[in-house]
Amino acid sequence: MESTSKKKIIGDGSWAAIVPFILITSCFALWGFANDVTTPMVKAFSKIFRMSVTEGTLVQVAFYGGYFAMSLPAAMFIRRYSYKAGVMLGLGLYALGAFLFFPAKELGDYYPFLIAYFILTCGLSFLETSCNPYILSMGPEETATRRLNLAQAFNPIGALLGMYVAMEFVQRRLHPLDTAERALLSDSEFEAIRDADLATLIAPYLVIGVVTLCVLVLVRVMKMPKHSDGTGKMDFGPTLRRLAAVPRYREGVVAQFFYVGAQIMCWTFIIQYGTRLFMDMGMAEQAAEVRSQQFNIAAMALFCVSRFICTFLLRFFNPGWLLRTLAVVACLFTLGVVFFQDIWGMYCIVGVSACMSLMFPTIYGIALQGLGEDAKFGAAGLIMAILGGSVLPPLQASVIDLHEVWGMPAVNISFLLPFLCFVVVVVYGHRSYRQG
Secondary structure, three states, rough: OEEEEEOOOOOOEEEHHHHHHHHHHHHHHHHHHHHHHHHHHHHHHHHHHOOOOOHHHHHHHHHHHHHHHHHHHHHHHHHHHHHHHHHHHHHHHHHHHHHHHHHHHHHOHHHHHHHHHHHHHHHHHHHHHHHHHHHHOOOHHHEEEEEEEHHHHHHHHHHHHHHHHHHHHHHOOOOOOOOHHHOOOOOOHHHHHHHHHHHHHHHHHHHHHHHHHHHHHHHHEEEOOOOOOOOOOHHHHHHHHHHHHOOOOOOHHHHHHHHHHHHHHHHHHHHHHHHHHHOOOOOOHHHHHHHHHHHHHHHHHHHHHHHHHHHHHHHHHHHHHHHHHHHHHHHHHHHHHHHOOOHHHOOOOOOHHHOOHHHHHHHHHHHOOHHHHHHHHHHHHHHHHHHHHHHHHHHHHHHHHEEEEEEEEHHHHHHHHHHHHHHHHHHHHHHHHHHH
16 A cells, blocks of 8 residues: 655645635535535425425436536636636536526426526536646645545535535425325415425525625636646547546546445435434424434534545555545445444444545546646546436435335335445446556
């Protein structure tokens, strides 16, 4: 297990290098907030609009579909202009999507919210396509993976805030009628409760839209470092061929697809898993949902702490080896989620988050290692792989809607899908370690 270099993580260590690093790192917290204030909305929208779990996951389809649709145009934009321009456009789209929640609420229909989510995540796609390789470029290549893990450590801080806001300012304030009782309402009663709940739901998005605009202004006025920005060369075909010829990169795209799918499945359906478990213990549905969200927040807190620990461990251990080890442990925890039908299953879901903390930035860093200027397009492929968060959760939701499979609760059995995803990550980590 090779240790990484002791060189400075951030450029030359001067304030001229550190301040832009801090500003770009703040964007990681912003999209962490967006991801995790949105995840509980799958359950919230299902209740507000009286839909099935599968229909509710259209939120995730729209959310992560925006990543897929815009990542390649984002890479082309960055190649033509600069990382800074990509960050600014991403922040602008993020704010626009957030503000569109107000007209969606006025329309009182589900699908305008999906459009708002899609536009918002087009902005997140620009941000991630810009910020991840930008951070990698802000210092020596030998410490690039550590630097990205450090920046990514602030992503779960934003995510924790998003979860807290979702629990305290959305879930607790929704009308207490459960799903079954809402189905019995007259149209006029349903519309009155729906409109009140939507007014509650949109408030966090409008606030984060204002915050995002403030960050956009700071990025605009700040002098940012340039790292081969704005070459203007658009040799798209040759770049793709070069990238496809690098096994570490193309396998990294596959691993990232399955990792993101596993992450979103675990964090989305912990609510359904916990709600079933706590209702079986005698809780009302809304109380069970809030209790489940508390476990979700605990999982994210552990994810956050683990990210800092893993960043430290990367000073001493090969990234591929550490990735493989944590993916194996994640597989074991996920099997616990499947086979335990008591509180231990919830503990296992929380444990999975500790293992996942390393995975996204480490896969990203390994895949882009040594790509040079091609990393700008390479980053797009890895962000497109976030499509896994759009494709795989509806598959899990379709299993959950079966209610029972093989004599077990379907929500338990559904976690076999994240288990298989972590197996893919084990293989990638092993191959990366063997290749050195």
